[in-house]
Amino acid sequence: MSGQGGDDLDGLTGFFFYMFIVHPITAWILRPGRFERKKSIMYAIGFLAALAAVKTGMSMQAKGPNHYQLLGVTRDSNPLEIKRAYKKLSLSLHPDKNPSPTASDEFDAVKQAYDVLMDMEFREVYNKFGSDGINANKRFDETTFFMELGIFYLTWGMMAYVLTLGKKSGDARQWTFTGLIIMLVLEISIMTSQTNPLPSNLFPTWTEYEAVWLLHTLFPAFMNGCRSLGSYLYVDLEKQTRQLLLALQEQNKDILLVLRDVQICTQSIQANGVAAGGAPRVAGAPTATPLMGATPTGKIRELQERLQASNTQVNAAVKDIKFDGSGKSSSMGFYAMIIGYIAMSYLFK
Structure with missing residues (x-):
């Protein structure tokens, strides 16, 4: 949804980074005649995957731990477990005992996480909208949610259409809009579910807000990867x-x-x-x-x-x-590859 992101690795800077740096480098790798066809695709995928891993890690680090990770609890932890975790951390992080110059900030962050997770209403808001939702006293409303959803996907749909104009971008356009539709279905499913649909054994501390944030940050990179590989695989x-x-x-x-x-x-x-x-044959003949x-x-x-x-x-x-x-087989292979391709870029806020 809108309102997510906001650090230096997201937003307009990240989008133009993919448009004017990543896309030209990928096009250089995929230039016909530079490498063998299979090697070109493998090199391009390797470059995109490595870049995605680095930028994702940097973005995660810049965001810092969420409230669950900060207290060392999970989404399924009950109030008693949360209180025990807070008591243990508050003793070690109290400014009187913590020599760190940021001891006061660390203690305040733990206290804020405790206050949010102990209040079931705040906890639900935090799971859906993150810290910004708590600060704005936001609540989930279907009408508002679908309006924001429509603006976000209409904006990205128009941008994807413009960026994939041309005969060579036919496959890229198909892949991009397929990804956009899949992301839309996943976001609606995640945000309208009464409980967090993410498996607790795989993502015990992830909230719905973070899952949607990851989908949104994935799409610009996915779209530019489709543009690069789609143009390369195009046959006139x-x-x-x-x-x-x-x-x-x-x-x-x-x-x-x-x-x-x-x-x-x-x-x-x-x-x-x-x-x-x-x-x-005849003597005297011409x-x-x-x-x-x-x-x-x-x-x-x-x-x-x-x-x-x-x-x-x-x-x-x-x-x-x-x-x-x-x-067709190439496009199937591309879909399999793109599942592992995660990168950071965010435009609409």
Whole structure:
């Protein structure tokens, strides 16, 4: 939802970082002819995954621990467990006993976490909207929620459409809007659920707010990854078809020219009585000495050579067209890869 994020790694700076730095570097890696096709994709995925891991870790560190992590409890902890954890921390972090220069701030943060988690109403607000929701005294309202949701996804939908315009971005547009729809469904499911749908054994301290925050920070990186790989995997069938037809047209011209030469040569032999080897058969008859290779046999051999050369071009064009059939499997592989691709960028606040 809107209102999330806010540190230096998020917002407009993060978005332009992906647009003007990450995307050009990925395009450089995927430039045709720089590496083999499979290696190019592997290098691009490796670069995106490494960058995503670094930026995600930095963003998590900048956000700091949430209230559950600060007290060392989980979402399922009862008030008694929370009180015990707070008492233990307050004794060790009290400014009278803690020599740290930030002892007062640390103690206040623990006290604030305790006050929020002990109040069930505040606890629910914190789970849904984070610390900003507590400070703004926010409450979950379906009308407000869906209005904010509509603004956020309408904004990103328009931006995704503009950034994926063009024939080469057809697959990227499909992947991007598929991800946007999946994110929308997940966010509605997470925010409208009465209980946190995240599995406690895997994410014991994660709140609904943090889950939605991660989805939102993932999408700009996901979109730019789709743009880079979609452009690289694009195959222009119309261009290849034109090239194939032109090659076939040139082949037909060569065949017709050689056949015409064979026809002229044959007619010359019949008219002048010249043997296949070029020697006159009748003494005193007009001599017609054909040039080397101008015999029907030579012309047929020439035709064969031209057909072989032309077939090489045709086969190359056909191979490129057939290669496009792997697009579906390539897109499936891309979807599998993008699950592990997490990066930080956030525009709408």
